[in-house]
Amino acid sequence: MSNFYVERTITKDGGQSVILVNENYQIIEEVALFLNYLEQKGRATNTIESYCRSLKEYYSWLSYENLKFYEVNQRLLISWLDFMHNQVGSPKEKSPRTVNKHLAAVSSFYRYYVDVKGFVVDNPFISSSDSTSNTQYYVQNINPRNVNFNMFRQKEPKKKNTLRLFRNQVEVLYNALNNLTKVKEINTRNQLIFRFMYETGCRIGETLGLRLNDYSEPDPIDDFGLIKLTEYTPLYHSDHKLKTGTRIIPVSMDLIYEIDEYVCNVRPQLDDIDTVFVNHRNTVGKYMIRNSIDDLFSRLSEVTNIKCTPHTLRHTHGTELKESGYSEVFIMDRLGHQSIGTTSKYMHISYDDQLAAYESFILSRRGSL
Incomplete structure (x- = not known):
């Protein structure tokens, strides 16, 4: 099995970029193209590096199985899940969140090549209403916008909100x-x-x-x-x-x-x-x-x-x-979020404030009767 490494490089304009190299320090070109795409989309360097680290593990599995990335189908991905749990990082069962992070990164990698019509026409991580039981590449043209769900995504347990602090x-x-x-x-x-x-x-x-x-x-x-x-x-x-x-x-x-x-x-x-x-x-x-x-x-x-x-x-x-009643639209702009969905995750309203809001609601309703 070959070894792969995530490296940071300096670009011509003085910025930083991320690449994946093999043990001979040869750049993995298809990964480099995908990471460059993420950079052009304005993704943060740390985010791009996170994608690259997931792809590093995926390419380690490809080497272990003696596969090219365009040869993978859904049946083979069972082996990738097993490899992820047992040979990535510490030898213990990975949390659903960790598994889903790797799945999302590698699935995005395939989706990029589906969009640009390079190497593959099918994303092996996705089950589509348009797909058939035939999993061979270059057989059918699937529109990635018609996909329904990720076949391998695991359910993550809900966490208690412990991120907000109180005044005291x-x-x-x-x-x-x-x-x-x-x-x-x-x-x-x-x-x-x-x-x-x-x-x-x-x-x-x-x-x-x-x-x-x-x-x-x-x-x-x-x-x-x-x-x-x-x-x-x-x-x-x-x-x-x-x-x-x-x-x-x-x-x-x-x-x-x-x-x-x-x-x-x-x-x-x-x-x-x-x-x-x-x-x-x-x-x-x-x-x-x-x-x-x-x-x-x-x-x-x-x-x-x-x-x-x-x-x-x-x-x-x-x-x-x-x-305090600040509009979510203004909060989104203030925090630099790109969507209201992200902003809503930050709204850990306390019980006292929920109670005060509900009391106000009840009083206004009584006044209208």
Whole structure:
């Protein structure tokens, strides 16, 4: 069985790309074309890498079975499922979510080649109302938009919503940041990062990629300022990449003042670095990367015994907006979602707010009788 590796490369414009190579470091061209398609569609580098890692496992199975990807049919995919459970990662049964992630990635790979009419005309992962029992390639032309369901997708158990925080938890976490280190400047920066994510719902990449010209000037007359999330080329680091492009969001003027105070009086200055948030030790003044934030939130969760990640703050922000009556359309735009369906997943409304809304509904109904 051949070995395959996921590698990141630098493009001509200074950006990053992802490729799959074999043990001789030869690029797997059909995968490269598919990943380039995802890049052209504007998918984030981390998302493309996730697809590539699933295809790495799939190509390991193809090598194990001595198959070409265009030779696979639904009957053979039973072997792929077995390989996934027993030889991918740790040798234990994979969760339905993990299985479905790999299935979705590889199915998208086949769907791409069905659309461009290259190599295959049938997606072996999909059962279609138009398909017959004949699974040979180049026999029939199937429109991928007529497909009905994925033959191998597994049912995922519903999870309890544990992503949103409540106000008392937010206060505990925020205050704990002031004692997480003995360096006052670092604690000040960390509290600002926490507050920025909580009050804007920004992702890690959007927060770390924020630059000095991306927030409005402090103005004592106005109650609100603006944060502009901008896609820069080239980036300092791939961790700064925006997932859904440029947008402008309103924020409180208090937050603008706190950002400006940090930039003017606390932030180490380097002429060639203009991200708002920078390192305060080791590489002083240099831009921050995701690992630093992940480590920060891991230590914060351990100290407070409250599970919190940057994405938890994003969910909390969206939920609080919804609870306050903010339109889902505006929440979608503010959070940078591409569909209302994605926004609805962030709506973890508390019981008290549901009760208050229902009481209001009952009172309005009684008034109309």
